[in-house]
Amino acid sequence: MVKVKTYLNYINGEFVKSSSGKTISCINPANQEVVGYVQQSNENDIENAIQVADTAFHNTNWRYNSALRCSTLMQYANLVENKKEELAQLLTMNNGKTIGEAHAEINGCIDGIRYYAGLSRNVFGKSVVPSEDSLGVLVREPVGVVGIISPWNWPAWLMIRGMLPALAAGNAIVVKPATLTAAISMELIEILSEVKDIPKGIINVVTGPGRSVGDAMVRSKHVDIINFTGDESTGVAISEAAAKTIKKLSLELGGKSPNVVFEDADLSKAVPGAIWAFLFTSGQLCMAGTRLVVQDTIYDEFLRTLKEEIEKLKVGNGLDASNHIGPVVSQTQLDTVMEYINIGKKEGKVITGGYRLTGKEFDNGFFVAPTVIAELDDNSRLVQEEIFGPVLVVQKFHTEEEAIKIANGTKFGLAGAVWTKDVNRAVRVAREIKAGTVWVNTYNKFYTEAEFGGYKASGIGRTHGEEALLECTEIKHINFDIKPTYF
Numbered sequence: 001m002v003k004v005k006t007y008l009n010y011i012n013g014e015f016v017k018s019s020s021g022k023t024i025s026c027i028n029p030a031n032q033e034v035v036g037y038v039q040q041s042n043e044n045d046i047e048n049a050i051q052v053a054d055t056a057f058h059n060t061n062w063r064y065n066s067a068l069r070c071s072t073l074m075q076y077a078n079l080v081e082n083k084k085e086e087l088a089q090l091l092t093m094n095n096g097k098t099i100g101e102a103h104a105e106i107n108g109c110i111d112g113i114r115y116y117a118g119l120s121r122n123v124f125g126k127s128v129v130p131s132e133d134s135l136g137v138l139v140r141e142p143v144g145v146v147g148i149i150s151p152w153n154w155p156a157w158l159m160i161r162g163m164l165p166a167l168a169a170g171n172a173i174v175v176k177p178a179t180l181t182a183a184i185s186m187e188l189i190e191i192l193s194e195v196k197d198i199p200k201g202i203i204n205v206v207t208g209p210g211r212s213v214g215d216a217m218v219r220s221k222h223v224d225i226i227n228f229t230g231d232e233s234t235g236v237a238i239s240e241a242a243a244k245t246i247k248k249l250s251l252e253l254g255g256k257s258p259n260v261v262f263e264d265a266d267l268s269k270a271v272p273g274a275i276w277a278f279l280f281t282s283g284q285l286c287m288a289g290t291r292l293v294v295q296d297t298i299y300d301e302f303l304r305t306l307k308e309e310i311e312k313l314k315v316g317n318g319l320d321a322s323n324h325i326g327p328v329v330s331q332t333q334l335d336t337v338m339e340y341i342n343i344g345k346k347e348g349k350v351i352t353g354g355y356r357l358t359g360k361e362f363d364n365g366f367f368v369a370p371t372v373i374a375e376l377d378d379n380s381r382l383v384q385e386e387i388f389g390p391v392l393v394v395q396k397f398h399t400e401e402e403a404i405k406i407a408n409g410t411k412f413g414l415a416g417a418v419w420t421k422d423v424n425r426a427v428r429v430a431r432e433i434k435a436g437t438v439w440v441n442t443y444n445k446f447y448t449e450a451e452f453g454g455y456k457a458s459g460i461g462r463t464h465g466e467e468a469l470l471e472c473t474e475i476k477h478i479n480f481d482i483k484p485t486y487f
């Protein structure tokens with residue numbers, strides 16, 4: 001059983017209270033029970049953490065010692081692995097996701113930590129001989145202090161995936177995790193504090209409201225990069241706030257990803273593929289396939305099967321392994337999702353769902369029936385905006401050109417998929433969809449070593465893989481005059 005704890009900020013290798021002395025409670029979205037308390041920090045706390053990180057970056061050998069970075073990250077992976085059951089339980093209780101998904105998220109963290117532990121020993125520059133008397137060495141250097149701001153939907157992995165490339169490249173970090181799910185994030189930091197030999201001050205974590213604490217981090221002149229994952233509107237606010245201090249920005253924002261199904265697709269795979277594309281994490285997934293784009297010739301049959309299969313799924317507390325879908329994360333998120341559903345009821349045709357679940361097991365939680373809405377105008381808010389809940393909209397096409405036009409018909413460009421047995425068409429359509437990831441005959445596959453990120457309003461830069469690490473570096477040209485001296 002997970003114990004309800006009060007988590008402290010982590011600054012300069014110590015756990016400390018916020019200067020306000022106040023805490024915020026993190027609750028279980030399945031029943032609104034408190035799962036932990038975190039510090040309600042303010043601008044002074046984050047500024048203190050940033051100063052500490054800056055000092056540690058300059059005064060320790062972290063940035064020069066790749067073997068130390070590798071061995072400490074490997075230790076961390078082992079410590080997380082030893083506690084993965086408790087972590088998965090707390091993750092489900094803090095976020096609401098099913099226990100199976102929570103295990104997958106924690107296992108992903110362990111895998112990601114090991115990947116970047118290895119990559120920390122592979123930060124290579126290059127050299128150039130521009131003339132006979134000159135040698136240029138191009139060194140990849142850590143930037144300094146990386147500020148990481150993470151969201152609540154995958155609160156373990158999305159915090160860790162921001163931290164890992166920054167640490168592997170030799171930076172010092174300051175982290176501001178999402179408030180709603182800060183208990184699971186801080187549990188992972190408590191485990192990290194057990195790792196021996198990471199110099200004090202290299203890792204600092206402060207909890208508190210994004211609008212004050214996160215904003216102060218973005219505005220600080222001592223933070224060199226902001227690595228942000230979250231809502232598009234917050235990404236815009238961060239871009240504006242960061243402009244005054246000219247810093248690098250990595251923005252991983254929202255999506256409205258198209259899942260394009262052609263008439264020759266294997267429907268035995270495409271139907272479950274379409275269901276899990278939008279229902280994973282109760283639809284609160286940046287890359288969720290929330291627009292089903294189906295060819296007209298199979299439209300009726302596809303929707304009939306989709307409805308039958310969705311109605312077999314069980315919604316409930318994520319800790320009960322027999323449930324397929326958990327609650328949405330908060331009352332605010334529930335209200336937002338219901339507002340969109342109510343618009344959809346007026347503007348389109350509800351194929352299944354369309355209501356909040358009520359009754360003994362649901363009344364204290366934020367449960368929404370999986371909902372599919374069709375016959376909407378392409379300009380409808382439901383088609384254009386990210387809902388972040390278990391809501392799928394359906395769009396119909398006739399030709400391949402129409403499918404591509406519809407797929408690219410929103411401001412987002414995070415992900416997408418194409419289902420067809422025709423390999424030439426698969427490649428053509430995948431090339432034309434403007435998105436950072438396009439799946440063929442599958443959905444939601446992501447890997448630490450494969451870069452991930454958005455086109456258009458879905459973001460700037462890439463996480464995962466080598467690119468994420470390179471984004472946490474600057475490249476410096478050191479030039480040697482090698483003209484021989486003749487006496």
Ligand code: NAP
Binds near residue numbers: 251
């Ligand atoms: P959010 O409201 O933008 O919050 C994200 C983080 O930013 C939280 O830590 C939040 O703090 C903080 N924050 C809020 N306002 C801020 C400000 N003015 N300055 C600095 N920081 C601020 O997003 P969310 O609701 O947590 O997450 C859902 C969104 O994330 C969705 O749009 C989803 O698509 C996107 N997402 C994208 C990816 C990707 O890889 N592209 C992955 C996952 C999620 P508080 O928690 O204290 O408000």
